[in-house]
Amino acid sequence: MIVEWLFEPFQYMFMTRALVGTSLVAVLSAVIGTFIVLKGLAFIGDAIAHTSFSGIAVALLLGINLYIGSMIFALITAVGVTFLNRSAKIRNDTALAILFTGAFAFGVILMTTMPNFAGDLSALLLGSVLGIRLLELYWIAGAVIVIGALMILAFQQLVFVSFDPVGAEAAGLPVVGLQMLLMIMVGISVVVSLQAVGVILVMALLITPAATASLFTKRLSHMMMLAGVFGLLATWFGLLISYHVGAPPGATVVLVATLEFAIGMFVSKLKTSIWVTRHSTQRSHGGN
Amino acid sequence: MNDDQQMNSAINVDSLTVAYGSKVVLDKVSWIVNQCTLAAVIGPNGGGKSTLLKTLLGMVHPNRGEVTLFGKSPIWARRKIAYLPQAEEVDWLFPITSLEVVLQGRLVHLKWFQKTSKDDGLFARSCLEQVGMSHVANQPVGELSGGQRQRVFIARALAQQARLIVMDEPATGLDAAAQHDLLDLFWSLKSQGHTIVITTHDLNCLAEHFDSVLGLNGHVVVSGVPSKVLDADILTKLFARHFPIMKPTGEVSFHDR
Numbered sequence: 001m002i003v004e005w006l007f008e009p010f011q012y013m014f015m016t017r018a019l020v021g022t023s024l025v026a027v028l029s030a031v032i033g034t035f036i037v038l039k040g041l042a043f044i045g046d047a048i049a050h051t052s053f054s055g056i057a058v059a060l061l062l063g064i065n066l067y068i069g070s071m072i073f074a075l076i077t078a079v080g081v082t083f084l085n086r087s088a089k090i091r092n093d094t095a096l097a098i099l100f101t102g103a104f105a106f107g108v109i110l111m112t113t114m115p116n117f118a119g120d121l122s123a124l125l126l127g128s129v130l131g132i133r134l135l136e137l138y139w140i141a142g143a144v145i146v147i148g149a150l151m152i153l154a155f156q157q158l159v160f161v162s163f164d165p166v167g168a169e170a171a172g173l174p175v176v177g178l179q180m181l182l183m184i185m186v187g188i189s190v191v192v193s194l195q196a197v198g199v200i201l202v203m204a205l206l207i208t209p210a211a212t213a214s215l216f217t218k219r220l221s222h223m224m225m226l227a228g229v230f231g232l233l234a235t236w237f238g239l240l241i242s243y244h245v246g247a248p249p250g251a252t253v254v255l256v257a258t259l260e261f262a263i264g265m266f267v268s269k270l271k272t273s274i275w276v277t278r279h280s281t282q283r284s285h286g287g288n
Numbered sequence: 289m290n291d292d293q294q295m296n297s298a299i300n301v302d303s304l305t306v307a308y309g310s311k312v313v314l315d316k317v318s319w320i321v322n323q324c325t326l327a328a329v330i331g332p333n334g335g336g337k338s339t340l341l342k343t344l345l346g347m348v349h350p351n352r353g354e355v356t357l358f359g360k361s362p363i364w365a366r367r368k369i370a371y372l373p374q375a376e377e378v379d380w381l382f383p384i385t386s387l388e389v390v391l392q393g394r395l396v397h398l399k400w401f402q403k404t405s406k407d408d409g410l411f412a413r414s415c416l417e418q419v420g421m422s423h424v425a426n427q428p429v430g431e432l433s434g435g436q437r438q439r440v441f442i443a444r445a446l447a448q449q450a451r452l453i454v455m456d457e458p459a460t461g462l463d464a465a466a467q468h469d470l471l472d473l474f475w476s477l478k479s480q481g482h483t484i485v486i487t488t489h490d491l492n493c494l495a496e497h498f499d500s501v502l503g504l505n506g507h508v509v510v511s512g513v514p515s516k517v518l519d520a521d522i523l524t525k526l527f528a529r530h531f532p533i534m535k536p537t538g539e540v541s542f543h544d545r
Contacts, residue, residue, distance in 0.1 A: 038382055153401040160392045163382040167441075170345045170371035171396045171448070172363075218383045218428045 009243040014130050018196075018239055021132040022253060024140045025193045025205060026231030031151055032189040033210035033231075034224045035182060039162055042207050043093060044081050044183070047100035048190045049202045051077040054107030056124060056194075061110060067139050067191065073103070074191045078183035082176065104199075127198035127250035129239070136195055143192040147185050158182060159220065197250035208257040209234060212264040230260050297359075298323045298452050298483040299344060304353035306339055313339045315507045316353070321483060321500065323358075323451075326474055328495040329487045330517075331504035332527050337487040338374075340504065341454050344485070345371050357452060365452075367396050370445030372438070372455040380430035386440045387425040390416055393447030408447075415446040419473060435466030442473065453477070455486045471497055491518055 009015045036045055052070035059069020077100070084092055111121050123131065151158075160168045161178045169175045186206075193202050213226035238253030245252075299321040306314040314336045321327045329337045342348040343355055346362030357365035370393065390412040394404045404412075416422050419439040424432060429440055438458055445453045459467050467490065474484050488495055495501050501517040503510035503526045510517050510526065 039379075156392070156395060156403060157401070159382075159384060159388070160395060162379065163384050163389070164373055164378045164392075166373040166377045167371055167392075169347055170369075170373075170454075171392070172366045173395065174400075214383075218431075219385070220383045223383060 005244065006240065009240060014132075015239065015243065017132045017134070017137060018129045018249065019236070021137055021140055022129060022196050022235035022239065023232055024137070024144050025196050026209065026235045027228055028140075028144050028147060028189050029193065029206045029209060030213075030224050030228035030231050032147065032185055033206040033208075034213070034220065034227055035158070035162065036186060037207050037210040037214055038220075039182075041183075041186060042203055044096065045186050045190055045206055046203050047081070047096050048074050048077045048187050049194065049199050050100040050104040050107075052187075052191050052194065053124060053199045054103045054110065057107040057110035060114060067136075070191045070194065071188070074187035075184055077103075078187035079180055082180040082183050123198070124194070125198045125200055126248060127194070127196050127201065129196045129249045129253075132195055140192045140195075143188050147188060150181065150185060154178065154181065197254060201250055201254045204254040204257060205231070208254070208261050212257075212261045215264045215268040230257070230264075234260055296322055298325065298357065299327075299485065300354075300356045300359075301340075301343075302354045302356075304340075304343065304355060305351050306336070306343060306348060307351050313506065314343070314504075317504070317508055318353075319502055319508065319511060321485060323483050324478055324481055325483055325500060326478055326498040327483070327485045327500045327502065328498040329485065329502045329504055330489070330491060330495055330526070331509070335505040337504055338456055341371070341456055341485070341487060344452075344454055345369060367448070368451045370448045370450035370453050372441045372445065372453065372458060374456045375434070375437070375461060377456075380437075382430070384429055385426050386416065386421060386429050386432070386443075387412055389429050389440050390443045390447045393444040393450075396448050412443075412447045415443040416440070418446060419443045433466070434461045435463075435469060438462070438466075438470055439473065442477070451481065452483045452485065455484070457488060458486050459488050459490045491523070 010019060036042055052074040055070040055073025056066050057069075058073070059066045062069070080099075081096065084095060108121075157168075157173055157178055158181070160171075160173060161175050162182075165175055165179075168178075189206060190202055193205055196202075197205050209231035210223065210227040212230045213223045217223050217226060234257035235253050238256040239249055241247065241256065242249040242252035297320050299319065301317055301319040304314055304317045305312065317336075317340065319340075329340060331337055339348055343350060344357065344362060346366060355362055358368060362369070387409075391404050391408060393415070394408040394412065398404065413422065413425065416425055419442050421436060421439045421443060424436060424440070429437060432440065442453065458470060462470065477484060486498075496514045496518055498514060500512065501510075501514050502508065503517055503522065505526055505528075510522050516522075
């Protein structure tokens with residue numbers, strides 16, 4: 001019965017492709033999402049998602065590959081954000097919010113000028129994980145390979161810059177270049193995750209598993225691995241539940257991830273209170 | 289200055305002028321620090337202490353004048369100089385262990401995208417041992433006390449094999465005992481051939497035990513040995529405030545304007 005519940009959906013090709021796609025996105029999110037959570041880049045990631053939406057609109061209009069369109073807009077935003085930090089006339093988050101909502105509005109208007117936009121719009125906003133095609137899997141797999149390789153190559157340098165940017169600059173590391181690299185990786189991750197969950201929910205997929213992992217460990221490598229586990233569990237169970245219940249898959253995956261976080265919060269609070277109780281009991285025993 | 293002096297100096301700042309836009313932060317500052325010296329920079333906030341340090345590190349470029357470190361320009365001397373940032377410049381919530389912080393010192397010697405080796409790891413451990421912090425090697429650095437964090441960062445400077453260690457406000461947030469421990473460490477580093485430059489607000493505890501003190505308020509107000517610099521009249525001039533200081537005898541001198 002359980003075996004059937006777990007495996008029966010995957011006799012359909014679209015479910016298998018959805019599983020492979022979301023699993024790859026979960027792995028990607030574990031690595032990049034951990035940096036996003038630790039460095040508080042969620043808002044920037046959201047901005048990238050919104051501007052890449054208008055990139056998709058432009059790509060649709062010009063009839064070019066959607067990934068290329070959204071990737072170009074995402075990368076421009078990622079690079080722009082790196083330099084935004086250096087000017088000070090207006091608060092960063094305000095400037096960013098103005099830019100990305102403006103870009104998003106531009107994208108919406110552009111979409112409505114096109115015939116048969118309605119279907120595309122809802123798929124873009126909420127994702128269409130069951131519609132993932134083989135070509136899109138290649139894009140996601142490519143992103144995993146590129147970001148994985150960059151991470152392996154520049155991990156220590158990225159950690160140095162994230163932990164102690166001034167010290168890293170003094171040591172002669174290309175700080176701006178590394179910060180831009182991190183932003184670009186966030187941009188790539190956002191774009192390839194869009195297909196699964198859409199513009200509105202994409203940040204949840206990137207940050208929620210990493211945030212859950214951060215409740216349980218203070219080692220960066222452990223955090224990434226744990227985020228991967230939480231992300232994979234959320235995507236697998238999310239897809240299965242959505243299949244059996246008939247709920248929208250992207251939203252279900254995000255909801256399962258949110259549930260994991262809630263349980264994680266509860267468990268870590270419980271652990272702390274047990275520790276405190278034990279500690280105080282030991283103390284009072286010691287005192288006697 | 290002759291060549292001999294140039295060779296023996298760790299830092300040679302010659303008529304340095306730095307301006308941010310139209311605001312002159314450092315005006316014709318000249319300063320020489322010999323090798324194997326403990327040097328402190330004191331002065332009011334906004335007096336250009338941090339700017340001077342950042343110029344030494346090659347992070348701020350002089351509008352006029354020249355800075356040489358061990359006879360080279362700051363960029364070329366970079367590997368020999370380690371910088372310990374102010375506490376608030378570091379993200380203490382970032383999950384990183386003490387040993388991983390010390391290993392960062394080795395990155396200076398590597399090429400782009402090169403990773404640290406096993407030997408680097410062993411060397412980093414020996415540096416932690418040297419500052420008496422081996423026992424926290426695998427502990428997140430954010431969980432350590434202020435004094436322990438300073439030691440881990442000094443171990444990072446040692447791992448970098450830096451000859452000049454530059455610290456911005458290392459004493460801030462440390463209690464008196466931790467400051468004295470830090471001072472002891474400075475002495476032992478000096479005896480091993482290191483030159484140390486710090487900025488500090490703590491005149492009684494730290495600065496008076498240093499070899500030379502620079503009083504900076506946009507320009508050089510005073511420079512020399514602590515007994516000359518740490519004088520109530522001079523300090524009042526430097527900080528433009530009444531400035532009581534405590535002498536080793538316990539006597540408090542107070543300049544009354």
